[in-house]
Amino acid sequence: MDKDKLYFHFANLGLVIMGILSIQKTVGPVMAALLVLGSVGGFLFSWYIRNSRPPHIDTFIGMLSLASAVAVLSRLYEAEISFENLLRIFSTALAWLCLFQTFGLKEQKSYSLLQFISAALLISSVSLALEEETVYILYLTAFLFTLIFAMRLDLVCEKQGRGSIIIGDREEVMGLWHQIKVGAIMFSIVLSLSAIVYPAVPRFNNLSLDWIPSTLLGLSEKNPILKLLPSADKSIKEDKVKKEQKVDDASKKRETAKAEIKTKGPEEKKEEDAKENKKETTERFKASDFNKNIDAYKIESLTIKADRDKLPLDQQASITAEIKLTDGSVIQATKLVDWKVTGTAKVSLDKDGKLSPKEEGTVQISASYMGAFSNDVKIKITQPVTPKKKKSFLFHLLMLFLWLLILALLVFSIIIFIRSQKLAAMFRDNPKEFIKEVYAALCRALKIYGMPKFDYTAYREFYDFIREFISARPGPMQALTEGFLEARFSSHEISVAHSRNALESFHGVKDVILEREEKNKFWKGFLFRLTVLDVLLVPK
């Protein structure tokens, strides 16, 4: 695989990881870590089998994919259709796709699907987590940059895949730094132009398009996907209600406004009715005091204020009333006014204007004083806020360990990959060094089985030493030792055929060792494989 394809491959892995990172708040850090591991594992697996297709791999992949689809769909049956669940499904699909990238690694055809899902994850998670915009802007910029980088490479790789002859200085044009430079230029142009264009983007507010029924714009207000957004209170409909409310406040035609709001479409009515399942009640609280000095004819306005618009059940809100007289003076009238509380929640209001909620719901408070009516104040009574459970030190330690593990795995994969590439190049260009490296790797790996090769041990002596260990089939080790001695000491030319023989002998020795029956076979076998992974990745 050439450099362009390699960069392209890892750029796409970067996109996938960024997509998964963006949803870690939704799926949880453990799941995110697993997804990242799954994706990296998938890419490595597909890398491993890129040149050879193990027998029955297609059947195996097909069955696993089918099983995953069944599992995901069966969970969907009972799952609530929420944005969080959609993100989970998307991310699971992404991890599965990465795991079975073998479908397209050779031709690089299925990356676009991965890119699409990653972008979808990023965009939807941003919609969910508006309060953390800065982090998501960083994700977005990193994603955009990598996407530009990947797409440029995709063009070249696609042409190569279709048998195009590439003309031009590849080292110069397709070099990593040149690619990064061009990507960065394009990225900055896109961002600068976006910054210029952004203020001119038509919005409903500044274009006053809110009178257009959203269905005319192709958006059904009933569209469940759009309603899934938790920030749906920023929708067109809510916007309309707020505006109408503002108009009512300005003109103080409280009753009329209420009537207007109630004359909204049947759909909205139903929605509001659903919200107001509880019966709306009205309570009145009489004034506790009277000021005979206030002339009713000199009252210009009566204003009430609440110190909060959301009130948890275990707290109190303070409501104050002020009377403005025609001479401009303002009189505190909290104790003087008659209070009227309409709503779905029961509350009590004391003489100092302290509002104590008794149940969940919404209340609308107004006041009156000698024929003057105040504005309305809406207060939402919510459940008491319980402090978030602090996560234990162990949890953070575990998370740290997991991330360190992922990082280590990534570094290990990159090192192994680079080494295997070097070995593959040596296989062709420098067979002498290749044979030496293969032999050295095997000697390192044999330490796991308690058979180190010391500097003072001669090569044939070492073979005699391990002969009993590989007694099932000592032939390959003998061939490898002899091949190594030839490469190490002979002056004649060592060809690719020698490399091939050495590699075959190496695989033969590996098979003999791994077929042995002994204690701790699994761990030793695993460590052995890891130690010689770079050699194992060299195509035969």
Place this chain on the structure above:
Amino acid sequence: MLTSKGISLLFTVIILLAIAWNTDITMVYIFFVIAFVMFIMAYFHMRLNMPDIEVQRVTQDTAYEDEMMNIKMNIRNNISRSASFFEIVDYFPGAEPGKENTSLFMLNIRAKEEMNFNYTMDCYKRGIWKIGPIQVVSQDALGFFRMRKALNVVSNIIVYPALFRVFAFPPPASGSVSWLGVETAKISGDSHEFFGVREYQRGDLMSRIHWPSTARHNKLIVKQFERNAIQEVTIVLDLKKGNDIGVGKETTLEYAVKIAGSVARYLMDNRVFVQLVGYTDEARVVPFGRGESHAFKILEYLAGVRSEGVYTLSETLEEASFITPYRSTLVTIMLDNDMDALSSLVQFKIKGIKLIVIALAGSTFGHVEGSEHLDEAGAREFDEALAGLEAHVYRISKGDKLEKIFETV
């Protein structure tokens, strides 16, 4: 103009705008703006990236079937800005089906730069072809848009049929006696070129007795002289429309062309005069000749033949009988069910023309509407007729190794 990626981006832009308008979320607006700017930028970049290039193609004039054709291309960027990531698509109709277009992906060409490079194309099928025109495909840096421009750069090439080596072929008839022959035939005759000596036979002229040899051997020995004669072979091809059975390169015509070319070359190498006859809507004849230039005339003829004729082989043979000399040889390449052609060959036998028939087993090449394969009785009748002609017969089926068939006589 929009690629599949471009369509996806367009959909993304629309969906993002819809979500942004419905939710009024700032970040979604930002996403929308970025996607929109990328879309617009990609379009303008594609327009700007369309290079104004001058292309020159240098290629060989002739090639043989199955050979690689080397093409040199010269590209000059006429504008004062560089162009990158564009594609040059060269078209060669004689290439393997599905590989007619050769794509050259240009990574970069600087302002006013001139580039030279080589590439190869496979000459899959014989023919007289035109290479080109060239298509320049420009795209933006991310592949959302694509635009094509055609450049009328055309080169001509003749792809000769692939020939095989003929090791042996029946010797042609001894030739007509003619002083027009530029060479003597290597057979005994009455020219002034000494050929050899032999024992006297009844009827030999007394003047031919070589007295010194007679004295030495104590018996009558006569001198022999070479005969002045030329050997002429006429090769007849069946070019009737519909008589070309099979697909691709495995058709009866392709086999016939290959055999005709190879046999002609073998005969000319043996100093035989060869003429080629085939009728399409008019007579297409390469008259007798030999030598290298004549060999290329024949190859050129064979490169261009198509079975588009209205004349049957029988009619072609009727016409050919006028231009086939006495005591020459006629090689007919025909289908093994053409009884009419076989009947037409009788007149050649009467004229003393040696007949060589190369019969292609049409049934092995496939079935063509309108042509019927002979049943067992018909085949027997065909064989009997062929035997009656006392012709030398080669039978060839699809997939036969031609070189092996022409290994021995």
